[in-house]
Each structure stands twice: as C-alpha cells, then as structure tokens.
Amino acid sequence: MSILVFGHKNPDTDSVCSAIALADLKKKLGQDIAPAMQGDLTPESKFVLEKFNVAAPAVVTSYAGKDVFLVDHSDLAQSPDDLAEANILGIVDHHKMGDVTTSQPLECWIWPVGCTCTVIKSMYDFHNVEIPKDIAGIMLCAILSDTVIFKSATCTDADKKACEGLAALAGITDTQELGMDMFKVKSAVDGTPVRELVLRDYKDFEMNGKKVGIGQLEVVDLAILDKVKADLEKDIVALKEEGARHSVFLLLTDIIKEGSEMLIASDDESVIEKAFGVAPKDSKAWLDGVMSRKKQVVPNLEKAFA
Ligand code: MG
Ligand code: MG
Ligand code: MG
Numbered sequence: 001m002s003i004l005v006f007g008h009k010n011p012d013t014d015s016v017c018s019a020i021a022l023a024d025l026k027k028k029l030g031q032d033i034a035p036a037m038q039g040d041l042t043p044e045s046k047f048v049l050e051k052f053n054v055a056a057p058a059v060v061t062s063y064a065g066k067d068v069f070l071v072d073h074s075d076l077a078q079s080p081d082d083l084a085e086a087n088i089l090g091i092v093d094h095h096k097m098g099d100v101t102t103s104q105p106l107e108c109w110i111w112p113v114g115c116t117c118t119v120i121k122s123m124y125d126f127h128n129v130e131i132p133k134d135i136a137g138i139m140l141c142a143i144l145s146d147t148v149i150f151k152s153a154t155c156t157d158a159d160k161k162a163c164e165g166l167a168a169l170a171g172i173t174d175t176q177e178l179g180m181d182m183f184k185v186k187s188a189v190d191g192t193p194v195r196e197l198v199l200r201d202y203k204d205f206e207m208n209g210k211k212v213g214i215g216q217l218e219v220v221d222l223a224i225l226d227k228v229k230a231d232l233e234k235d236i237v238a239l240k241e242e243g244a245r246h247s248v249f250l251l252l253t254d255i256i257k258e259g260s261e262m263l264i265a266s267d268d269e270s271v272i273e274k275a276f277g278v279a280p281k282d283s284k285a286w287l288d289g290v291m292s293r294k295k296q297v298v299p300n301l302e303k304a305f306a
Helices: 013-028 043-051 116-126 133-146 157-170 175-187 194-199 222-242 270-276 293-305
Strands: 003-006 033-037 067-071 087-093 107-110 202-207 210-219 247-254 259-266 284-288
Touching: 003 013, 013 033, 013 043, 013 067, 013 116, 013 133, 043 133, 043 175, 087 116, 107 116, 116 133, 116 157, 133 157, 133 175, 175 210, 194 210, 194 222, 202 293, 210 222, 210 293, 222 247, 222 259, 247 293, 259 270, 270 284, 270 293
Parallel strands: 003 033, 003 067, 067 087, 087 107, 210 247
Antiparallel strands: 202 210, 247 259, 259 284
C-alpha cells in the first residue's frame, strides 16, 4: 500500500510544498509514497507551483487505513477527521507539539525554525540526496512565505541559510523579488468570496476547553482590504456562531508596516487586552509588530485563556 504525506487543513504554501518535497525525498530513499493535501490550493500556492512547473498534490480528505506522514502540523484540529484510523509513520513540522499521538514509534523531525521546508532541506542533506531544481524552487517559496520574506519573528538563521542553498539550486538570484511577487499574488482579494478570505489561512485551536479560530490575511498594504473589511467583520461573527466557537480572530497583517489589525468576534473581548495589552475598539485592535500567529498570537492567547 502506498504512503501519503499531507499538511494541515486549509493548506498553505508550506503544507503543500513540504508534502511534495518529503514525498520526493522518501521516494528516493525507496518508499512508495505520494503527496496529498486536505483542500484546494490558495492563489499563492498555485502561483508557486506554476512558476516552478510542479504538479499539485491530489486533494484527499479521508485517510482511514492508510500509512501517513504529517507535515506542517501535529494538531488533531488541523488533521483529517479520521486520522485516528490511519497509521502515522512520521511527523515533520515546525510548530509547537500538538495533540496527535501514535500507537507505534515514529520518525519525528520537529524543529523550532520558520518553515517545514527548512527541516526537509536538512533531511535531504542528512540523507545525502540532491534536491531537484523545481523542488528547490518551491521549497524556497515556502520558506519565504512562512517567514514573510525573513521578517517574521519565527525566522531563524537556519531558514536564511536553507534559502541560500535552495536559491542556488533553483537558479534564483533575487529571493527578495521572488518573495514580493508571491506576496502580491497573496494580497489580491478582488472577486474572492468573503468566507474564502476568512478561511484562506485559518486554524481552529482548543484553548482551555474553548474553541478558538484564528485566521490571517497577509498583504503588502492594509488599504487593499478596506473595501472588504466590513464584510470580513460580519463573516467572522457568523463563523463563530456556526461552529459554536468562543472566539474567531482574523489578523490582517501588513507585511511592510510589520503589524496586524485584529478583527474580533468573541464571547469575551477582554482576552485580547489580557493577551496583548491593547484594548479593542469596535471589535478591532492594532497589534504593532505582530506578524506571527504561531509565535506572537497563539501563545499569548493560550495564556489569556488559561
Ligand atoms: Mg502552515
Ligand atoms: Mg509552515
Ligand atoms: Mg503562515
């Protein structure tokens, strides 16, 4: 039976590209393995795969009875609903340890770096396997995306070093320019249904027994979102009600100004002041310097909810 490797729900560029890269590496190490993804490509991921001429993984939402590798997550809330019936062979990730457990020993590479593809670059090096040009290109893009072109608090020297190596392999001379091209694609919202924008980079978390959803839109200029902001505010209130959530927060991140406006739909808005020291006004708060959900938002909220 062939093995599947996949990232989190609402796949981002890292979830897609790390699945493709890990499948390539494992195949070269002799395993019968294919990449998959739990949902459709975002415009950013589509741009990246087209740029380097790499095929998109199949969309697979059920994994019962399958051997699997997880990339870019280890939280049940971000995994397929039937993961308990799958056999987890390994996890490659760069997030906090989630609540996924296994019944057998597994291969685990979880490093505190900015992107799963940074870990996979080291896996290729460890096994002495050469990274193909096209896969180096998409791995480079995943790191630029996750680290917001090295600006995010999650970015480490290991990420920058991995990018240097990958850029050389992919024949990219201007990584900054490649990153900006990608974020311009990511910034486009015209003609996209509001719910799709809310869920584009969205994750549910369990915080002290409460269901908390956090979405993020990263743009090169917040003004791009002016005409959809009122609709986004309405839609996160609806999403909160639909899922019996305690809160839904949507981060509108300006990657040039390096901060985020948070839109808030919550049973208790005081958690925001507790978490960030900023009192919300009209269910919104400007969080200066906050760009990373993983490093600057989730830990603070978890403390505020505790
Ligand atoms: Mg991700
Ligand atoms: Mg990632
Ligand atoms: Mg991200």
